[in-house]
Amino acid sequence: MGVGTIARRYAIALADVAQNKNEVEKIQAELHQWQGLIHENRELSIALTNPVFKHAIKEKILETLIQKFSPSQTTANFLRVLLRNNRIAHLKEIAESFSEVIEERNNVTLAKIVSARPLSEDEKEALRKSLEKKTGKKIRFELSTDPSLLGGIVATVGSTVFDGSVRNRLTILKEKFIHNV
Template sequence: MAEEKSIVSGVSGRYATALFELAQGSGQLDAVEADLSRFTALLAESEDLTRLVRSPVFAADDQVRAVTAVLQAAGIGGLVANFIKVAAGNRRLFAVPAMIADFRRLAAAHRGETAAEVTSAEPLSASAEAALKDALKAKLGKDVTLSSKVDPSLIGGLVVKVGSRMVDTSLRTKLNSLKIAMKEVG
């Protein structure tokens, strides 16, 4: 367990570790991961929810009331609902996305997996995601859990982060490199 804890740090790491230990101790690891994924999807879909989570202008009580209503409407209860409400009550709602990312790292390490963050210009198809997982597994020798983000400014290609390593094959980076090379020539 000490090795798993060392992969996260700071406020988000402490909260994620506490949730991980509660989920593992109660045998709810998979259910907690599923609820956290649903909350992450809600954040991605709703600008209003994102504003509520990120904005410091809302009082803690207002954040707790609002997030409680959102969680109930989404059918998210138990450990995850309590976790998010505690974070809101402690004025840490802004850190929940980082807490979720840290929780995922802990859960992946527990399963013997490596977590990878993938950013693409467009959402990855299921076959592209599977091919990327296979390629990363062949390179790293471990199963890989992907968390995907979309950033249209990449134009094309991928940015893959595994731990402290990053591979950037985006067209944006290649075009910027070409632009710099052209300035040096001219």
């Protein structure tokens, strides 16, 4: 079973508990803090994931961290389950899957927007409304710029790409011109 499948299963289980306890935002923030803490600290990551270390030592380390950082009971219990099941190494993937599951349940989708220049707030709002109308979902943006587009935008929503860039239009015109000559 792949890491993505494992991460999604844990994420779904945690999302169920988080929604039942009305703690989604809190748990989401805590998961990202914990995955950052573990993955940015090489020694800690090794201590919690290396099979050479005894499980009792790993538990003691985790309990010390839980006492120090005081996460919610749900997050603390979830971290204990991950450690017990030797899945703490996948916390980053689980945290990402958790965010995806919550967005799916809230009918939110990611739109990756690349524009030739930064978009104004009015342009972002108009784009959001247009994409929400096309997809039937709430839109969360991931914005970036690429001056090589020359103008316009490229929007990727799921597996659908809307290419409204000047560069794309010029490429299409060039192909039409070549085929008509």
